[in-house]
Amino acid sequence: MALAIDPLIRLTGISKVFHTEEVETHALSGVDLDIRAGQYVAVCGPSGCGKTSLLSLLGLLDSPSEGSYVLAGEPVSTLSPSQRARVRARAIGFIFQAFNLIGDLTVFENVELRLRYRGMPAAERRGAAHEALERVGMLHRLQHYPAQLSGGQQQRVAVARAVAGKPLVLLADEPTGNLDSASGSAVMTLLRELHEGGATIVVVTHDPRYLREAQRSVYLYDGRVVPAASVDREVA
Amino acid sequence: MMDAFWRDVRFALRGLGRSPAFTAVAVLTLGLGIGANTAIFSVVNAVLLRPLAYGEPDRLVSLTSGLSARGVTNLPVSAPELNDYQREVNAFADVAGAWPININLTGSGEPVRIAGAGVSPNFFRVLAVPPALGRDFTLEDTDGHVGYVALISHELWQRSFGGNPAAIGTKVRLDDDPITIIGVMPPGFRHPIDNAATPLELWVPIDVTSPDPNFLNNRDFRVLAAVARLAPGRTLAEAQRSLDGLRERWYAQYPEAYSRAAGWRVDAVPLAERMVGKVRPALLILLGAVGCVLLIACANVANLLLARATTRGREIAIRTAIGGSRRSIVRQLLTESLVLATLGGALGLLLAVWGTSALSDMAMLYLPRAREIGLDRSVLAFTAGLIVLTGVGFGLLPALQASRADLQSVLRDTGKGMSEGARRSRIRSGLVVLEVALALVLLAGAGLLLRSFERLIQVEPGFNPEALLTLQVWLPWPNEPEKGRYFTPEQRLAFYDRAVAAVEAVPGVRQAALASQLPLKGQSDAGFEIVDRPLAPDEPPRSAEFRSVTPNYFETMEIPMLRGRTVGGERDSTAPAEAVINRTMVAKYWPNENPVGRQIRLFGPDGPLANIVGVVGDVRQLRLDLPAREEIFVSARRFTGQQMAVVIRTEGRPEALAPAAMKAIRGVDPEQPIFGIMPMTRILADAGAERRFSLLLLTLFAGIALVLSVIGIYGVMAYATSQRRHEIGIRMALGAGSREVLGLVVGQGMRLVAVGLALGLGGAWLLGRVLTSQLYGVSARDPVTYLSVAALLGGIALAASYLPARRAVRVDPMTSLRAE
Secondary structure, eight states: OOOSSSSSEEEEEEEEEEEETTEEEEEEEEEEEEEOTTOEEEEEOSTTSSHHHHHHHHTTSSOOSEEEEEETTEEOTTOOHHHHHHHHHHHEEEEOTTOOOOTTSOHHHHHHHHHHHHTOOHHHHHHHHHHHHHHTTOGGGTTOOGGGSOHHHHHHHHHHHHHTTOOSEEEEESTTTTSOHHHHHHHHHHHHHHHHTTOEEEEEOOOHHHHTTSSEEEEEETTEEEOHHHHHHHHO | OHHHHHHHHHHHHHHHHHOHHHHHHHHHHHHHHHHHHHHHHHHHIIIIISOOSSSSGGGEEEEEEEEGGGTEEEEOEEHHHHHHHHHHOTTEEEEEEEEEEEEEEESSSSOEEEEEEEEOTTHHHHHTOOOSEEOOOOGGGGSSSBOSEEEEOHHHHHHHHTTOGGGTTOEEEETTEEEEEEEEOOTTOOOSSOBTTBOOOEEEEBOTTOOOTTTTOOTTOEEEEEEEEEOTTOOHHHHHHHHHHHHHHHHHHOTTTOOTTTTEEEEEEEHHHHHHGGGHHHHHHHHHHHHHHHHHHHHHHHHHHHHHHHHTHHHHHHHHHTTOOHHHHHHHHHHHHHHHHHHHHHHHHHHHHHHHHHHHHHHTTTOTTGGGOSOOHHHHHHHHHHHHHHHHHHHHHHHHHHTTOOHHHHHHSOSTTOOOOHHHHHHHHHHHHHHHHHHHHHHHHHHHHHHHHHHHHTSOOSSOOTTEEEEEEEOOOOSSGGGSTTOSHHHHHHHHHHHHHHHHTSTTEEEEEEESSOTTSOOOEEEEEETTBOOOTTOOOOEEEEEEEOTTHHHHHTOOEEEEOOOOOOOOSSSOEEEEEEHHHHHHHOTTSOOTTOEEEESSTTSOEEEEEEEEOOOOOSOTTSOOOOEEEEETTTSOOSEEEEEEEESSOGGGGHHHHHHHHHHHOTTOOEEEEEEHHHHHHHHTHHHHHHHHHHHHHHHHHHHHHHHHHHHHHHHHHHHTHHHHHHHHHTTOOHHHHHHHHHHHHHHHHHHHHHHHHHHHHHHHHHHGGGOSSSOTTOHHHHHHHHHHHHHHHHHHHHHHHHHHHTOOHHHHHHHO
């Protein structure tokens, strides 16, 4: 999964402002961030610090109010919605806290969905989905529906969906937040194994146990990237 | 118990008030459905269900003659036949006859023509309806052929005498005879064989036992509509058996009047069936159609309630959590449905008041008993029943579904993005399928009628109806005709000549002609024989349409002269007459010959001879949807009747010349009423009135069905899309673009529509079979119609699915994912 382009992700002067009625909320302010291919980055910070906004921008679910975002050498901050959709299908794998599997689709159909949007031929899709499900140990549940799975199993399927087709980067938003500790550990182990296989992973987490899994931690406070020490000081 | 009910009602009203948009859409939808049903039921009730307004109406029987071999049915009967029924059919307690006639009422201001009837003196006793004022006819009233007394309708009494009881005993002049009004019939009394547009308003007694062979004592003079009353304990079947026996006796006793080869028959059918049997299929089809509209409306409201139940899941769960039983929750929700249905019913009733009046006006020309259409207790009871039925019908399923909610999962949920249960989703989808299927059935029915009507108005009537004004005159025929002003043919001819000359002098009139009967204004059947070509033993008697016309009739009507020339202006009654025949008659009797110069004998073996002098093109005489039958035209100068129609070819709009033409004829005889003045195009339009009635209503109902089902599809798709926002957000996060999202939402909608269309096509095929009798020139399985309406409905459904899909494309994945 690692790519020669370095850095794989470059954010420069990124700001995100939300306008609700007369209130202006600065979710991110002047964020500069480089993430190299193959890196395992943990994003942490207190509630409301902008972690999810940052992840959304990285995943092209949202566009910045200011600044530039270069993904694998391509500027992507000014892409149209449909161009962003194509990039998401090709280059980004999401793992959500709430799993976000589609209830009406089987495990297999959930996993191959992104590949379908990518326009991958059926045979290739089948191979890639099987490979991903095998990797997370869920190949035996191919025709099950999400409701028939435990929370931990659902998240493993979500991981399989994210990694199927080998995206450039995996973005995980509190992937263990809805799981018991055993299932959470299993998922983090899975992410570690993926990283060891060369995947670029950005994970948002509160859990200090899992921060240690990451090679690098990025601390956010009030929408800014800050050194870990300064966060500790202010919090203290 | 009642406290609980009123509490539920109050809560329902409060709840509905909090959702004004939902309430408005539901009430409007139900109002349309219930209103349309109430209006059509008011027609069905008045025409088919309400007993005839006569005493013991189920014992009244209509008697008609027919000729099986010639396909002729519903012939009136002659006075000798009527007397035979009276004397020889023991199953009948009494038999009466009525001869519809037009009577000129003069001497009281503007001369008017009144539709009336000469009736046997026992007529009203057979109907068991005595006059409301004055007295009934007695046998003594028929001194002479037609008595000098009359009964009038309540409406004529009100109109002409201001409802003054002193009208009894008043003398008026009817057809130049002094007649005394002896009674007034009850309000709303209708003559059994009546046209709602021109109801019969005056009755005079006639002597059906008159021995005068020149009056009614002639077996071939069939002018009487016969009504019999079954004797107590006797049945229709017994009466029919007696009539069949009577016919056998006639064959033997009067072979010249009753030909076995012609297949003489006498039919006894219930009077109600005779009056309304012809329109029953069309009315039942319309009742079925509005039933479909109501089903669609119910499906729509059920869908709305299912959607509402989802958003109210938390409220229902709380009610359950604090001890509410499932029964109490279902009762509460059903009360809401009934309140909605009642509001819809109230709106429907308002719509029905307007609709019933419009239907009554529209149906006058076509529907018997159309004047009786209105909202009565039966209709109100029907509407009340509909309200309860629809309230429970659309409310029960959503109520049961809502009351089955999983308490824990609902209460744990914050209420945001709660997903719809699969069962509820299936019900909603099923309802959409049902709506589409029913809408397609109605659209296909309307489409078939529309194409049929289109074919009908394309039918060439055989003449040019544009710029053609028509009017009719009926010269008075007093009780002692020889004393009348128009007794002799010369007197009548002199009047017509002067009248036509006066009309032709009106500026803007190009030409005027006379005809004994206008096309499409009724049958004028007459027998004839071909000289030197006697009937084969098994050949039925020959007959044709018969009209006397002035020589310029064909030119005025623009009927093409194919061979020979028009009739001459001969008056010599000793020389053979001249006849022009139509193309159909030539094809039947002289297929490979020139008929000009051949001779026919009119009316029978003793009738006058006529030389065929010309051949004209066919005219649709009876109905636009029936091919022309054989027709004989003779000169009106030789055969000058009491009643003639004037056809006037005009330079401009014919309606504009109507007052001047009437004035011109009044200039000849100020006491001569003129009636039926209308452009020929109106006669053509009226000829299609029956089809237009069904067409307009079915099209209206199909339109409502289309709108309701589109609203239904839109509602379901919009709701389903809002329920799938989260899923759409996930899909977009995974890379779905606008095309994929559009495809997802529209595809979901169109799958339901496709199933509905497939089911609807099956239903439409069944409806087509029922509609066959109403169609003309188009098959009940017309693929063009079926495909067109399926494409129309599919296209509109696509648009209804597309709008929510467009909104789905604008879903912000961030927002929808965050909402979870």
